[in-house]
Amino acid sequence: MNHPFPADWFKPITRKPIAVARLAYYPSFSCELSQDQLSCGAHTDDNGVTLLMQQEGVCGLQVKNGQGEWIDAVPIHGTIVVNIGDLVERWSNGHFKATEHRVLMQPGVERYSAIVFHTPDYHATIECCVKDEIPKYPAIIAGDFIKNRGEAHSKPLDQWTDNEQNLISAEEYSLKLRADVNQKH
Template sequence: MSTSTLTTGLGQRLVSASTDAAAFTALPIISLARLNGSLDDRKALAAEIQDAAVNTGFMYIADHGVAQEVIDAAFDQAKQFFAQPTDKKMLVRDAESFRGFAPLKGENVDPAARGDIHEAWDMGDDAQVMKEGSNHGNVWPPADDLPDFKPTLQKTWDEIMALGKRLFPLFALALGLDEHYFDDKLRRPGHTMRVLYYPPQFGEIDARELGIGAHTDYECFTLLLQHGDTQALQVLNSAGEWVIAPPVPGTFVLNIADMLQRMSNGLFRSTVHRAINRSGVSRYSLPFFFGLDYDAEVAVIPSCVTPDRPALYEPVKAGDYVEQRLAETYIKSDPAQEVEAAA
């Protein structure tokens, strides 16, 4: 198996250089039905999440409470948005704040690659800013063009946000902490939601030009909705091989991200993943990235440190870490070049 080196925010990792992937059979499906139960129920559920966080860093979650009609409406609006002409989509772009539209090859998550083969539209909380003095908010398409886009995506944000808030106490329990441990770090959290469009790739695929290149996510954890039955998500297993994580109806994919790996002193795995759309049809997905307040300190939890396992990571402010990783991801160019690249 030929390998390449990938630089992430948590250091370098060896990954398979192949663009092929095997069927994945090991991702657990975890039901959240006990989330409304007793503390013992929640601790048992947290133990399942802990096992997946340690062993794969990826899992499916079922019985999550987000209505299917909310999900379907979001993807319907995504299709309408990305079907617009490129010059119209470029009018709702704010690259400085990482909000609004990102064109084809406007991002490059793998520094060794040449640009990601997808388009995106990004939103966050208007009350949250990465830097003091920044006034950037969400950039919505005009209501005259897409009258249902803003209310639909805002509804989707609210529903998935409510789910994520219920998951933070489970992660606290999974780390052996009081379930309210994260409460004072989530007053104005740095969360981001994206809708993504991946055109199909045909023929021989260059590993430097994928739907989204090999990467880890930056925040605490990600909830991902995959539309329909289009397979594209690939996860790097412990043997360094790519495996397909196909859509499972009625579930989100949940994956651990960099901040939880840092806080857990490497016990929880922020797993490398990528997307290649070989399906022959358009692929849409919706990831929601859950972070902490940008002024919160991301530091190794003392209980995760032992004489045999000293702290692996220095403390860092959450906002500084996310800003650094985003700046490394987004390709800087002038608008004319971006339109040309997206054409």
């Protein structure tokens, strides 16, 4: 891959990464829905990278392309969808764009997916890693960014900092937060 980043560009921010796994179930609906009814509203992930395994043969995930159009991310056997999150966009100085995506509801169709959200070390400084470029974004601490995004969703993420050694409680809380966010969309 040809890119302007140092060879070890992931190493400094992934010493103690946080990974949260989620199994998502989108139930079948029997009522008529409008063409753009959403199970999960349009958003970008606040983390670093998201890995998504979709149920084969069942569409629903859409991504926004470079022209601003929503396109289906059709499940392909044996593949994993990789979404770039907000932290990687900031860190790469915009070279990698956070993937705006959403999930459409499908009347009469159940949908399952398995998702892994990978977040850099809570205390990692996320700043432009591209040499000889003026940073587009100010340097931030990964955990502070995640916390602020959580507050934007009206959910305090104080558990992320109450007990920094207990990452399980942070992961459990993150799962609850994401479930609450999905219910709101």
